[in-house]
Amino acid sequence: MKEATALRHDWTKEELMAIYNRPLLTLIYDAASVHREWHKADEVQISTLLSVKTGGCPEDCSYCGQAARYQTGIKVQALLPTETVLAHARKAKENGASRFCMAAAWREVRDNSDFDRIIDMVKGVNDMDLEVCCTLGMLTEHQANRLKEAGLYAYNHNLDTSEDYYNEIISTRKFDNRIKTIDNVRKAGLTVCSGGIIGLGESHMDRISMLLTLANMEKHPESVPINALARVKGTPLENNPKVDIWDMVRMIATARIAMPASMVRLSAGRIEMTEVEQGWCFMAGANSIFTGERETLLVTPNPGVSDDLQMLQNLGLKPMVKETATAGTAC
Template sequence: MNSDLQIRHDWTIEEIEKIYNQPLLELVYRAATVHRHYHPANQVQVCTLLSIKTGGCPEDCAYCGQAARYNTGITVKPLMSAEQVVGIARRAKEAGSSRFCMAAAWREVRDNRDFDNVLEMVRGVNELGLEVCCTLGMLSQSQADRLQLAGLHAYNHNLDTSENHYDEIISTRTFDDRLTTLNRVRKAGISVCSGGIIGLGETHADRVNMLHTLATLSKHPESVPVNALARVRGTPLEELPKVDTWEMVRMIATARIIMPASMVRLSAGRSEMSTEEQSWCFMAGANSIFTSESDELLVTPNPRLDDDRKMFELLGLIPMSTDKHYA
């Protein structure tokens, strides 16, 4: 069997570094070969991401426009009602989404009425036949168990960056805190969605190290989002340069090779990429994108759904069916 087609959890940093640093065209070819072995080449999962509670977060993530301590001009909005959320999810399914992701700008989940409302949202979206995903911050084990019982399919909790670079970006929770939440999600029987952001001032070694952490978990995350920094005015990282598309392609391709069965999600940063640039990401192994009813992804720009439909038609891509379950 081709060694690239094996699912491994014993990757070394040196092995991943060698893959990451190989000539770009060879890297993309290898990744495309792996992708076609594990996934339909022409199918892309369309996911709708909704901010169910916006802004006012007590964390200090240096990239985030929702952090209360930064003056970003974002309007703080309270938790939406379950009825509102389920209505948006229904329209998302009609528009072609098969996964519905709900994000709340919280540091951690608290056992209160808001969490009860989120559980009601999960139940309602699940009844629509959509994969339902949440990203709510840190979880206790009992909270993860309650989400699973409500029908939660997946939980997103990104590492963001490498353990070495982490303290340069966030001080209000630790890298180990993130791994603890991932372990609790896994123990609850919920699918894990975890990736990171490039363009945070990290080195190539940091990117390799972040991928190494994910690829050496006892079970790979079923979903690996790859985000380019969306520079938000008022945050400490607002002056950093735009992430080069080829850096995104290299990151996606490496993730595809070392975590072959995972969904690799082309996430934040698409608004600054042309159709041609996005097509390279799909060729490199990305098989999911995020959309929303507006032209924003949470609080940063995102392509409009009509533009994505045109891109799919041009590239011969089709949305994954809502009557099948993908990780």
């Protein structure tokens, strides 16, 4: 794609806050213009996310229904059989997905038989000519190399929020642990998927600080998920207010302008958005969604694939094919 807008890695908080606070329609126009310089504006990457191991996590992330210490009613599920996962991947590809993501509710990857099975899953999905993504918690450089050798394309490890606000949300790990895992992913030659969540009780400056960390990395994450808090009953944040749609739009637009080559993912929270609201997010620069058979995005509700395909058609958008998705530096 055309590269008229140069990539920058030296943003300041003041610059990003000024972008975030632009008059809304001006901000959307500016972000849409950048989007069209770097991406095909009528294409949206469809990704399917499957929880291959659910619940029982020892972490205390305040937003997460999979933390063992919270009573959320989520059923703990051991690591799925490899063939079950591969069957889900085949169905995802039939439904138009070009990326298949596997998530395990682990604090960290351990070198054991479960990780060996994950390696087999990665190999199997890669053989289907799908981009393979995993989110498995913290991992070492050696483990990242094993995943790369198996055919993994991307690793997801969200920052969640700003470094300053991080300890208000999670106490069982540090912000630096997040950065270390992302560094290990980079060293292995994998692409990085890293973003955050809004609606945690953070300030607007916390949101900007999180984007600043990502935008000033030596290499921008190829994928930047912007999540709205899914208020899971039984978690400490269950009574937080619903995220305002214009806050989502501002975050997406700011991420698009600061990291023009990245895929900006409209992630958790879509179930509470109307088609019109999601349309504004696409206009502001989002070009990827998670979809599936009205199952769950990990443990939170997600729109069904037929609804999503109809929405894309209504908006004049089409699913991105893998060849487009992996071309150049765009994702």
